[in-house]
Each structure stands twice: as C-alpha cells, then as structure tokens.
Amino acid sequence: MRFTKMQGLGNDYVYVDCTQRAPEDLPELARRISDRHFGVGSDGLICIFPSEKADFRMRMFNADGSEGEMCGNGIRCVGKFVYDHGLTDQTTVRVETLAGVKILRLQVERGQVVSATVDMGLPVPQEPRTLQIMGRPYQARPVSMGNPHAVVFLDQIDALDLPAIGPAFENHPSFPNRTNTEFVEVLDETHLKMRVWERGSGETLACGTGACATLVAAALAGKAGRKATIHLLGGDLSVAWSEEDGHVYMTGPAVTVFEGEWPEDR
Numbered sequence: 234m235r236f237t238k239m240q241g242l243g244n245d246y247v248y249v250d251c252t253q254r255a256p257e258d259l260p261e262l263a264r265r266i267s268d269r270h271f272g273v274g275s276d277g278l279i280c281i282f283p284s285e286k287a288d289f290r291m292r293m294f295n296a297d298g299s300e301g302e303m304c305g306n307g308i309r310c311v312g313k314f315v316y317d318h319g320l321t322d323q324t325t326v327r328v329e330t331l332a333g334v335k336i337l338r339l340q341v342e343r344g345q346v347v348s349a350t351v352d353m354g355l356p357v358p359q360e361p362r363t364l365q366i367m368g369r370p371y372q373a374r375p376v377s378m379g380n381p382h383a384v385v386f387l388d389q390i391d392a393l394d395l396p397a398i399g400p401a402f403e404n405h406p407s408f409p410n411r412t413n414t415e416f417v418e419v420l421d422e423t424h425l426k427m428r429v430w431e432r433g434s435g436e437t438l439a440c441g442t443g444a445c446a447t448l449v450a451a452a453l454a455g456k457a458g459r460k461a462t463i464h465l466l467g468g469d470l471s472v473a474w475s476e477e478d479g480h481v482y483m484t485g486p487a488v489t490v491f492e493g494e495w496p497e498d499r
C-alpha cells in the first residue's frame with residue numbers, strides 16, 4: 234500500500250489514495266500506522282475516496298482508531314495530495330467530510346500546493362459551562378466545527394501538564410462523544426496562543442478545527458475580533474469568522490514529508 238506522510242503545522246497524518254481501492258479495517262490500520270515506534274508515526278490516518286456529492290471524500294481516523302468528523306489541518310493536505318498527485322488540476326476543490334462538504338482554495342507555487350484556504354462552514358457554539366477537572370473548576374465553551382471542541386481561556390498555557398488534565402476534559406461526562414480541548418492564552422485581540430488536547434490522539438502540535446473554535450469562542454467572549462492569528466506549537470494559522478455569511482475561513486500551509494510503502498499483511 235502506497236502512502237504519503239504529510240503535515241500541516243506539525244499535525245501529521247498518513248494519507249492513502251483510496252480512489253481505486255481501499256484497505257480493509259481502516260480503524261485498525263490507523264492504530265498500527267500511527268504508532269510512533271512500531272508504525273510510520275502520525276497523529277492519525279486520512280483516506281481519500283471518490284465522492285458522489287463533491288470532488289473527493291475524506292475519512293479521518295485518530296491515532297486510537299476513532300473516526301473524526303473533520304480535520305482542518307488534514308483537509309488542506311488532502312487538497313495538496315489530490316493536486317500534487319494529479320487527481321485534479323483544479324485549484325478550487327470540494328471535499329466531502331462527515332461534517333459536510335468543504336470548499337478549498339489552493340495556493341500553488343511552481344506546480345505544487347503550498348497552502349490552502351478552507352471554508353470551514355458555520356460554527357455551532359454553546360453557552361460556556363463550568364467543568365470540575367481534577368478538583369479544579371474550569372470555564373469551557375463548547376463549539377462544534379462539525380467535530381466537538383471545548384475552549385478554555387487561561388492566563389498562561391506554557392506550563393500546563395496536558396497529559397495529566399487533557400484526558401479528564403476529553404472524557405468528561407458533559408461530552409458524550411468525547412471532545413477536543415483547546416487551552417488558550419489571549420495575547421491581544423488579533424493574536425491568540427493555543428495548545429490542544431485532541432480527542433483520540435492526545436496533545437498535537439496544531440489543530441485546524443480547534444483554531445477555528447478558538448476564534449469563535451474568543452470573539453463571543455469579547456476577547457478577540459473576528460479575525461486573528463492563532464499561534465500553535467507547530468506554527469501559525471490565520472482564521473477569520475465572516476460577518477457576511479457567518480462561515481469560518483482558515484488559511485495555513487500543507488507540506489509533504491515523504492512517501493512510502495506499507496506492507497498490507499502487517
């Protein structure tokens with residue numbers, strides 16, 4: 234099985250072209266291939282299929298094999314994958330996800346995609362709620378970007394022990410489908426610093442849907458305007474929440490790391 238390892242701000246996935254033929258048992262493949270010691274090593278697996286509703290369909294699996302509805306960093310890399318592999322010659326690409334069809338505008342330099350802007354659609358925010366986590370109250374605002382997020386604003390995030398507190402947010406009874414959690418420090422109204430504990434993958438270097446949820450929560454709380462740079466461990470994302478159509482637009486890089494072959498009987 235041919236695969237391509239790609240990353241968006243260090244949020245890395247293994248990408249497989251399933252337009253002709255798909256491997257069996259994708260959750261098990263995701264668990265094995267994501268393993269950083271015994272596999273390729275990644276935050277998960279993303280498979281690209283034909284679609285009846287759009288140009289392509291993507292399915293994303295976390296490192297624990299669970300399927301996510303959407304992946305912001307991943308979908309930019311899907312755009313790069315289909316363009317750079319000659320599966321399309323279009324720079325506007327529609328991709329079907331479990332969170333609906335998303336539209337990508339690809340930026341191409343010297344024949345290859347370097348970055349993309351994604352129409353991430355309408356966010357669905359809920360009222361903030363107080364969560365008791367390991368004996369301490371945290372104020373969290375749930376925001377769905379098609380997948381679940383909880384955004385927590387804190388005075389500083391560098392020293393947070395995410396492996397200790399992340400799983401308690403992820404599996405809190407308030408989130409029956411588990412949740413991704415963003416820990417956010419407001420630098421000013423156009424710059425937000427964020428770390429993420431991802432459902433099914435743990436701490437990652439970046440999360441595109443999480444950055445979008447963060448901007449929405451910050452704007453609703455009066456902590457930011459409707460456009461900001463989100464500083465993540467792996468780099469920066471530009472996010473805007475349009476007043477015209479209410480959609481969130483995310484812009485960031487897409488990078489190929491290497492290609493390889495995975496033995497199917499593994």
Ligand SMILES: N[C@@H](CCC[C@H](N)C(=O)O)C(=O)O
Binds near residue numbers: 300301307433437442
């Ligand atoms: N890293 C992704 C989000 C991946 C899915 C997430 N872990 C989930 O289960 O919803 C992004 O860039 O959005």
